[in-house]
Amino acid sequence: xxxxxxxxxxxxxxxxxMRAEAVAERAGVRLRWRPFLLGPIFVAQGWTTSPFNLxxxxxxxxxxxxxxxxxxxxxxxxRPDPFPQNSLLAARLAWAVPEARRxxxxxxxxxxxxxxxxxxxxxxxxxxxxxxTALPPADLLAQARTDEVKAKLxxxxxxxxxxxxxxxxxFTASDGELFWGDDRFEQALDWARDRG
Amino acid sequence: xxxxxxxxxxxxxxxxxMRAEAVAERAGVRLRWRPFLLGPIFVAQGWTTSPFNLxxxxxxxxxxxxxxxxxxxxxxxxRPDPFPQNSLLAARLAWAVPEARRxxxxxxxxxxxxxxxxxxxxxxxxxxxxxxTALPPADLLAQARTDEVKAKLxxxxxxxxxxxxxxxxxFTASDGELFWGDDRFEQALDWARDRG
Numbered sequence: 176x177x178x179x180x181x182x183x184x185x186x187x188x189x190x191x192x193m194r195a196e197a198v199a200e201r202a203g204v205r206l207r208w209r210p211f212l213l214g215p216i217f218v219a220q221g222w223t224t225s226p227f228n229l230x231x232x233x234x235x236x237x238x239x240x241x242x243x244x245x246x247x248x249x250x251x252x253x254r255p256d257p258f259p260q261n262s263l264l265a266a267r268l269a270w271a272v273p274e275a276r277r278x279x280x281x282x283x284x285x286x287x288x289x290x291x292x293x294x295x296x297x298x299x300x301x302x303x304x305x306x307x308t309a310l311p312p313a314d315l316l317a318q319a320r321t322d323e324v325k326a327k328l329x330x331x332x333x334x335x336x337x338x339x340x341x342x343x344x345x346f347t348a349s350d351g352e353l354f355w356g357d358d359r360f361e362q363a364l365d366w367a368r369d370r371g
Numbered sequence: 372x373x374x375x376x377x378x379x380x381x382x383x384x385x386x387x388x389m390r391a392e393a394v395a396e397r398a399g400v401r402l403r404w405r406p407f408l409l410g411p412i413f414v415a416q417g418w419t420t421s422p423f424n425l426x427x428x429x430x431x432x433x434x435x436x437x438x439x440x441x442x443x444x445x446x447x448x449x450r451p452d453p454f455p456q457n458s459l460l461a462a463r464l465a466w467a468v469p470e471a472r473r474x475x476x477x478x479x480x481x482x483x484x485x486x487x488x489x490x491x492x493x494x495x496x497x498x499x500x501x502x503x504t505a506l507p508p509a510d511l512l513a514q515a516r517t518d519e520v521k522a523k524l525x526x527x528x529x530x531x532x533x534x535x536x537x538x539x540x541x542f543t544a545s546d547g548e549l550f551w552g553d554d555r556f557e558q559a560l561d562w563a564r565d566r567g
Binding site: 220230232233235236239240243339340341342353354355358359362 | 416426428429431432435436439535536537538549550551554555558
Protein backbone atom coordinates (compact mmCIF):
# COMPACT_ATOMS: atom_id res chain seq x y z
CA UNK A 176 0.00 0.00 0.00
CA UNK A 177 1.14 3.50 -0.83
CA UNK A 178 -0.30 6.73 0.56
CA UNK A 179 -0.88 9.21 -2.27
CA UNK A 180 -0.92 12.77 -0.96
CA UNK A 181 -2.57 15.25 -3.29
CA UNK A 182 -3.46 18.94 -3.14
CA UNK A 183 -6.20 20.03 -5.54
CA UNK A 184 -4.48 23.35 -6.27
CA UNK A 185 -1.29 21.60 -7.39
CA UNK A 186 -0.48 21.20 -11.07
CA UNK A 187 1.84 18.23 -10.57
CA UNK A 188 -0.84 16.54 -8.44
CA UNK A 189 -3.04 16.74 -11.57
CA UNK A 190 -0.33 14.99 -13.60
CA UNK A 191 0.06 12.23 -11.02
CA UNK A 192 -3.67 11.77 -10.42
CA MET A 193 -4.44 11.26 -14.09
CA ARG A 194 -2.01 8.35 -14.40
CA ALA A 195 -2.29 7.00 -10.85
CA GLU A 196 -4.71 4.16 -11.55
CA ALA A 197 -2.72 2.81 -14.51
CA VAL A 198 0.74 2.93 -12.91
CA ALA A 199 -0.43 1.54 -9.56
CA GLU A 200 -2.23 -1.35 -11.23
CA ARG A 201 0.82 -2.15 -13.34
CA ALA A 202 2.97 -2.17 -10.17
CA GLY A 203 0.43 -4.23 -8.25
CA VAL A 204 0.26 -1.64 -5.45
CA ARG A 205 -2.89 -0.36 -3.77
CA LEU A 206 -3.04 3.45 -3.55
CA ARG A 207 -4.70 5.29 -0.70
CA TRP A 208 -5.74 8.73 -1.99
CA ARG A 209 -5.21 11.34 0.73
CA PRO A 210 -6.21 14.86 -0.32
CA PHE A 211 -4.76 17.48 2.04
CA LEU A 212 -4.07 21.22 2.12
CA LEU A 213 -0.61 22.55 1.34
CA GLY A 214 -1.61 26.05 2.42
CA PRO A 215 -1.05 25.56 6.18
CA ILE A 216 2.30 23.84 5.47
CA PHE A 217 3.39 26.69 3.18
CA VAL A 218 2.31 29.29 5.74
CA ALA A 219 4.45 27.56 8.37
CA GLN A 220 7.39 27.99 5.95
CA GLY A 221 6.64 31.69 5.64
CA TRP A 222 4.95 31.52 2.23
CA THR A 223 1.65 33.27 1.69
CA THR A 224 0.96 31.88 -1.78
CA SER A 225 2.30 29.27 -4.17
CA PRO A 226 6.09 29.30 -4.62
CA PHE A 227 5.28 29.46 -8.35
CA ASN A 228 3.82 32.90 -7.75
CA LEU A 229 6.48 33.98 -5.23
CA UNK A 230 9.31 33.11 -7.64
CA UNK A 231 8.29 34.24 -11.14
CA UNK A 232 11.11 32.46 -13.04
CA UNK A 233 10.14 29.21 -11.35
CA UNK A 234 6.47 29.85 -12.08
CA UNK A 235 7.06 30.53 -15.78
CA UNK A 236 9.13 27.38 -16.01
CA UNK A 237 6.52 25.26 -14.21
CA UNK A 238 3.81 26.19 -16.73
CA UNK A 239 6.11 25.41 -19.66
CA UNK A 240 7.12 22.10 -18.04
CA UNK A 241 3.42 21.28 -17.57
CA UNK A 242 2.69 22.13 -21.23
CA UNK A 243 5.41 19.75 -22.38
CA UNK A 244 4.43 16.95 -20.00
CA UNK A 245 0.71 17.24 -20.74
CA UNK A 246 1.44 17.19 -24.49
CA UNK A 247 3.50 14.00 -24.10
CA UNK A 248 0.74 12.36 -22.09
CA UNK A 249 -2.18 13.49 -24.20
CA UNK A 250 -3.64 15.57 -21.36
CA UNK A 251 -5.43 18.87 -21.84
CA UNK A 252 -4.05 21.85 -19.93
CA UNK A 253 -5.89 25.06 -19.23
CA ARG A 254 -4.79 27.44 -16.47
CA PRO A 255 -7.45 28.11 -13.87
CA ASP A 256 -7.85 31.73 -12.85
CA PRO A 257 -6.81 32.56 -10.21
CA PHE A 258 -3.85 30.25 -9.71
CA PRO A 259 -3.54 28.66 -7.27
CA GLN A 260 -7.20 27.88 -6.75
CA ASN A 261 -8.69 27.83 -3.27
CA SER A 262 -8.99 24.07 -2.77
CA LEU A 263 -10.63 24.00 0.67
CA LEU A 264 -14.16 23.01 -0.35
CA ALA A 265 -12.93 20.45 -2.91
CA ALA A 266 -10.68 18.82 -0.30
CA ARG A 267 -13.49 18.70 2.28
CA LEU A 268 -15.79 17.19 -0.34
CA ALA A 269 -13.21 14.52 -1.13
CA TRP A 270 -13.44 13.39 2.50
CA ALA A 271 -17.25 13.48 2.42
CA VAL A 272 -17.31 11.22 -0.65
CA PRO A 273 -17.37 7.45 0.14
CA GLU A 274 -13.91 5.92 0.04
CA ALA A 275 -14.71 3.66 -2.89
CA ARG A 276 -15.52 6.72 -5.04
CA ARG A 277 -12.78 9.05 -3.77
CA UNK A 278 -10.29 8.46 -6.58
CA UNK A 279 -12.93 8.99 -9.27
CA UNK A 280 -14.06 12.21 -7.61
CA UNK A 281 -10.49 13.49 -7.21
CA UNK A 282 -9.68 12.90 -10.87
CA UNK A 283 -12.88 14.67 -11.89
CA UNK A 284 -11.94 17.71 -9.78
CA UNK A 285 -8.47 17.86 -11.37
CA UNK A 286 -9.98 17.51 -14.83
CA UNK A 287 -12.45 20.36 -14.25
CA UNK A 288 -9.67 22.57 -12.87
CA UNK A 289 -6.71 21.91 -15.15
CA UNK A 290 -8.22 20.46 -18.33
CA UNK A 291 -11.22 22.82 -18.42
CA UNK A 292 -9.80 25.74 -16.40
CA UNK A 293 -12.85 25.87 -14.13
CA UNK A 294 -12.98 27.49 -10.69
CA UNK A 295 -13.00 24.66 -8.14
CA UNK A 296 -13.60 27.01 -5.22
CA UNK A 297 -17.12 27.45 -6.61
CA UNK A 298 -19.75 25.18 -5.03
CA UNK A 299 -21.76 25.07 -8.26
CA UNK A 300 -18.75 23.86 -10.21
CA UNK A 301 -18.16 21.18 -7.60
CA UNK A 302 -21.86 20.21 -7.66
CA UNK A 303 -21.41 19.64 -11.40
CA UNK A 304 -18.33 17.50 -10.78
CA UNK A 305 -20.28 15.42 -8.24
CA UNK A 306 -23.25 14.99 -10.54
CA UNK A 307 -20.90 14.05 -13.40
CA THR A 308 -19.49 11.20 -11.34
CA ALA A 309 -22.94 9.99 -10.19
CA LEU A 310 -22.52 11.33 -6.65
CA PRO A 311 -25.35 13.24 -4.91
CA PRO A 312 -24.35 16.94 -4.89
CA ALA A 313 -26.70 18.38 -2.25
CA ASP A 314 -26.04 15.62 0.28
CA LEU A 315 -22.28 15.73 -0.11
CA LEU A 316 -22.01 19.53 -0.13
CA ALA A 317 -23.96 19.52 3.16
CA GLN A 318 -21.67 16.82 4.60
CA ALA A 319 -18.58 18.73 3.48
CA ARG A 320 -19.66 21.58 5.78
CA THR A 321 -20.01 19.42 8.90
CA ASP A 322 -17.55 19.68 11.78
CA GLU A 323 -16.70 16.01 11.31
CA VAL A 324 -15.47 16.46 7.73
CA LYS A 325 -13.69 19.73 8.56
CA ALA A 326 -11.86 17.96 11.40
CA LYS A 327 -10.97 15.02 9.16
CA LEU A 328 -9.30 17.32 6.61
CA UNK A 329 -7.37 19.10 9.38
CA UNK A 330 -6.18 15.70 10.66
CA UNK A 331 -5.08 14.65 7.19
CA UNK A 332 -3.16 17.88 6.68
CA UNK A 333 -1.45 17.40 10.04
CA UNK A 334 -0.68 13.77 9.16
CA UNK A 335 0.92 14.95 5.89
CA UNK A 336 3.07 17.47 7.73
CA UNK A 337 4.04 14.89 10.36
CA UNK A 338 5.06 12.48 7.55
CA UNK A 339 7.47 15.14 6.25
CA UNK A 340 5.34 16.21 3.30
CA UNK A 341 6.28 19.72 2.10
CA UNK A 342 4.88 19.70 -1.45
CA UNK A 343 2.47 17.77 -3.65
CA UNK A 344 2.06 15.20 -4.90
CA UNK A 345 3.88 13.11 -2.32
CA PHE A 346 3.93 9.41 -1.55
CA THR A 347 4.60 7.56 1.72
CA ALA A 348 5.14 3.84 2.10
CA SER A 349 4.03 1.94 5.21
CA ASP A 350 7.60 2.12 6.59
CA GLY A 351 7.44 5.93 6.37
CA GLU A 352 9.64 6.32 3.26
CA LEU A 353 8.73 9.61 1.56
CA PHE A 354 8.82 10.44 -2.14
CA TRP A 355 8.00 13.84 -3.62
CA GLY A 356 6.67 14.71 -7.04
CA ASP A 357 5.13 13.02 -10.04
CA ASP A 358 8.73 12.32 -11.14
CA ARG A 359 9.11 9.87 -8.22
CA PHE A 360 5.81 8.02 -8.66
CA GLU A 361 7.49 4.92 -10.14
CA GLN A 362 10.19 4.83 -7.45
CA ALA A 363 7.54 5.13 -4.74
CA LEU A 364 5.54 2.25 -6.25
CA ASP A 365 8.68 0.09 -6.50
CA TRP A 366 9.48 0.83 -2.86
CA ALA A 367 5.93 -0.01 -1.69
CA ARG A 368 5.90 -3.25 -3.68
CA ASP A 369 9.34 -4.42 -2.56
CA ARG A 370 9.36 -3.27 1.06
CA GLY A 371 5.87 -2.04 1.88
CA UNK B 372 24.06 21.41 -28.93
CA UNK B 373 22.74 21.75 -25.40
CA UNK B 374 23.92 24.22 -22.77
CA UNK B 375 24.49 22.45 -19.47
CA UNK B 376 24.25 24.89 -16.54
CA UNK B 377 25.86 23.62 -13.36
CA UNK B 378 26.49 25.06 -9.90
CA UNK B 379 29.27 23.35 -7.95
CA UNK B 380 27.39 23.68 -4.65
CA UNK B 381 24.36 21.83 -6.06
CA UNK B 382 23.75 18.19 -5.20
CA UNK B 383 21.61 17.51 -8.26
CA UNK B 384 24.28 19.11 -10.47
CA UNK B 385 26.59 16.37 -9.13
CA UNK B 386 24.09 13.71 -10.21
CA UNK B 387 23.76 15.18 -13.69
CA UNK B 388 27.49 15.82 -14.17
CA MET B 389 28.45 12.25 -13.37
CA ARG B 390 26.21 10.82 -16.10
CA ALA B 391 26.40 13.72 -18.56
CA GLU B 392 29.02 12.25 -20.87
CA ALA B 393 27.24 8.90 -21.23
CA VAL B 394 23.72 10.24 -21.80
CA ALA B 395 24.82 12.98 -24.21
CA GLU B 396 26.87 10.55 -26.28
CA ARG B 397 23.95 8.11 -26.43
CA ALA B 398 21.68 10.94 -27.62
CA GLY B 399 24.26 12.22 -30.10
CA VAL B 400 24.14 15.73 -28.63
CA ARG B 401 27.13 17.94 -27.83
CA LEU B 402 27.04 19.44 -24.33
CA ARG B 403 28.46 22.85 -23.51
CA TRP B 404 29.35 22.85 -19.81
CA ARG B 405 28.53 26.24 -18.29
CA PRO B 406 29.38 26.52 -14.57
CA PHE B 407 27.67 29.53 -12.97
CA LEU B 408 26.74 30.82 -9.53
CA LEU B 409 23.25 30.33 -8.16
CA GLY B 410 23.98 32.59 -5.18
CA PRO B 411 23.27 35.90 -6.95
CA ILE B 412 20.09 34.44 -8.46
CA PHE B 413 18.91 33.18 -5.05
CA VAL B 414 19.71 36.54 -3.44
CA ALA B 415 17.56 38.28 -6.06
CA GLN B 416 14.70 35.98 -4.94
CA GLY B 417 15.23 36.97 -1.32
CA TRP B 418 17.11 33.83 -0.27
CA THR B 419 20.32 34.11 1.71
CA THR B 420 21.25 30.43 1.62
CA SER B 421 20.18 27.22 -0.09
CA PRO B 422 16.41 26.57 -0.06
CA PHE B 423 17.37 23.17 1.38
CA ASN B 424 18.58 24.98 4.48
CA LEU B 425 15.77 27.55 4.52
CA UNK B 426 13.12 24.82 4.40
CA UNK B 427 14.19 21.96 6.71
CA UNK B 428 11.57 19.41 5.56
CA UNK B 429 12.68 19.98 1.97
CA UNK B 430 16.33 19.71 2.97
CA UNK B 431 15.85 16.44 4.85
CA UNK B 432 14.00 15.05 1.86
CA UNK B 433 16.65 16.18 -0.61
CA UNK B 434 19.41 14.28 1.22
CA UNK B 435 17.27 11.13 1.38
CA UNK B 436 16.41 11.48 -2.32
CA UNK B 437 20.14 11.88 -3.09
CA UNK B 438 20.96 8.77 -1.03
CA UNK B 439 18.44 6.72 -2.97
CA UNK B 440 19.49 8.06 -6.37
CA UNK B 441 23.22 7.69 -5.69
CA UNK B 442 22.66 4.11 -4.49
CA UNK B 443 20.78 3.27 -7.70
CA UNK B 444 23.54 4.78 -9.81
CA UNK B 445 26.48 3.35 -7.90
CA UNK B 446 27.68 6.83 -6.88
CA UNK B 447 29.28 7.58 -3.54
CA UNK B 448 27.64 10.31 -1.45
CA UNK B 449 29.24 12.14 1.41
CA ARG B 450 27.89 15.46 2.66
CA PRO B 451 30.38 18.30 2.52
CA ASP B 452 30.51 20.50 5.61
CA PRO B 453 29.31 23.21 5.43
CA PHE B 454 26.51 22.73 2.97
CA PRO B 455 26.18 24.47 0.62
CA GLN B 456 29.86 24.91 -0.12
CA ASN B 457 31.19 28.25 -1.29
CA SER B 458 31.68 27.48 -4.97
CA LEU B 459 33.18 30.78 -6.13
CA LEU B 460 36.79 29.71 -6.58
CA ALA B 461 35.85 26.38 -8.17
CA ALA B 462 33.59 28.14 -10.67
CA ARG B 463 36.28 30.69 -11.55
CA LEU B 464 38.77 27.87 -11.99
CA ALA B 465 36.41 26.07 -14.34
CA TRP B 466 36.53 29.12 -16.62
CA ALA B 467 40.32 29.30 -16.36
CA VAL B 468 40.66 25.65 -17.43
CA PRO B 469 40.89 25.14 -21.23
CA GLU B 470 37.53 24.31 -22.79
CA ALA B 471 38.61 20.84 -23.88
CA ARG B 472 39.32 19.91 -20.24
CA ARG B 473 36.41 21.72 -18.60
CA UNK B 474 34.09 18.71 -18.30
CA UNK B 475 36.82 16.55 -16.78
CA UNK B 476 37.67 19.26 -14.27
CA UNK B 477 34.01 19.85 -13.35
CA UNK B 478 33.41 16.17 -12.70
CA UNK B 479 36.54 15.99 -10.55
CA UNK B 480 35.33 18.93 -8.44
CA UNK B 481 31.94 17.28 -7.91
CA UNK B 482 33.62 14.00 -7.01
CA UNK B 483 35.87 15.65 -4.42
CA UNK B 484 32.92 17.51 -2.92
CA UNK B 485 30.10 14.98 -2.90
CA UNK B 486 31.83 11.58 -3.11
CA UNK B 487 34.69 12.49 -0.75
CA UNK B 488 33.01 15.26 1.25
CA UNK B 489 35.93 17.64 0.73
CA UNK B 490 35.81 21.42 1.09
CA UNK B 491 35.90 22.87 -2.43
CA UNK B 492 36.23 26.44 -1.19
CA UNK B 493 39.76 25.49 -0.15
CA UNK B 494 42.45 26.39 -2.72
CA UNK B 495 44.60 23.43 -1.66
CA UNK B 496 41.76 21.00 -2.25
CA UNK B 497 41.23 22.53 -5.69
CA UNK B 498 44.96 22.37 -6.41
CA UNK B 499 44.73 18.65 -5.71
CA UNK B 500 41.76 18.31 -8.05
CA UNK B 501 43.68 20.11 -10.79
CA UNK B 502 46.79 18.00 -10.29
CA UNK B 503 44.64 14.86 -10.30
CA THR B 504 43.31 15.75 -13.73
CA ALA B 505 46.75 16.64 -15.12
CA LEU B 506 46.11 20.38 -15.07
CA PRO B 507 48.74 22.84 -13.76
CA PRO B 508 47.52 24.03 -10.32
CA ALA B 509 49.66 27.13 -9.77
CA ASP B 510 49.05 28.54 -13.26
CA LEU B 511 45.32 27.99 -13.18
CA LEU B 512 44.82 29.24 -9.61
CA ALA B 513 46.60 32.44 -10.65
CA GLN B 514 44.45 32.74 -13.76
CA ALA B 515 41.29 32.14 -11.71
CA ARG B 516 42.08 35.32 -9.79
CA THR B 517 42.42 37.56 -12.85
CA ASP B 518 39.82 40.19 -13.69
CA GLU B 519 39.22 38.47 -17.01
CA VAL B 520 38.14 35.19 -15.43
CA LYS B 521 36.14 36.95 -12.72
CA ALA B 522 34.29 38.92 -15.41
CA LYS B 523 33.67 35.77 -17.44
CA LEU B 524 31.98 34.04 -14.50
CA UNK B 525 29.85 37.12 -13.84
CA UNK B 526 28.80 37.11 -17.52
CA UNK B 527 27.91 33.43 -17.38
CA UNK B 528 25.83 33.92 -14.24
CA UNK B 529 24.02 36.82 -15.91
CA UNK B 530 23.51 34.71 -19.05
CA UNK B 531 22.00 31.94 -16.91
CA UNK B 532 19.61 34.38 -15.25
CA UNK B 533 18.67 35.91 -18.61
CA UNK B 534 17.94 32.41 -19.97
CA UNK B 535 15.42 31.95 -17.13
CA UNK B 536 17.62 29.65 -15.04
CA UNK B 537 16.51 29.65 -11.37
CA UNK B 538 18.08 26.40 -10.14
CA UNK B 539 20.69 23.83 -11.09
CA UNK B 540 21.31 21.81 -13.06
CA UNK B 541 19.51 23.41 -15.98
CA PHE B 542 19.66 22.90 -19.73
CA THR B 543 18.94 25.29 -22.58
CA ALA B 544 18.61 24.36 -26.24
CA SER B 545 19.69 26.72 -29.02
CA ASP B 546 16.06 27.85 -29.48
CA GLY B 547 16.00 28.93 -25.83
CA GLU B 548 13.95 26.02 -24.49
CA LEU B 549 14.72 25.59 -20.79
CA PHE B 550 14.74 22.38 -18.75
CA TRP B 551 15.42 22.18 -15.03
CA GLY B 552 16.83 19.35 -12.99
CA ASP B 553 18.60 16.06 -13.49
CA ASP B 554 15.11 14.57 -13.92
CA ARG B 555 14.75 16.45 -17.21
CA PHE B 556 18.16 15.63 -18.68
CA GLU B 557 16.74 13.09 -21.16
CA GLN B 558 13.93 15.41 -22.27
CA ALA B 559 16.44 18.22 -22.80
CA LEU B 560 18.67 15.97 -24.91
CA ASP B 561 15.69 14.81 -26.99
CA TRP B 562 14.70 18.41 -27.57
CA ALA B 563 18.22 19.44 -28.61
CA ARG B 564 18.54 16.49 -30.97
CA ASP B 565 15.12 16.94 -32.59
CA ARG B 566 14.86 20.73 -32.75
CA GLY B 567 18.22 22.10 -31.70
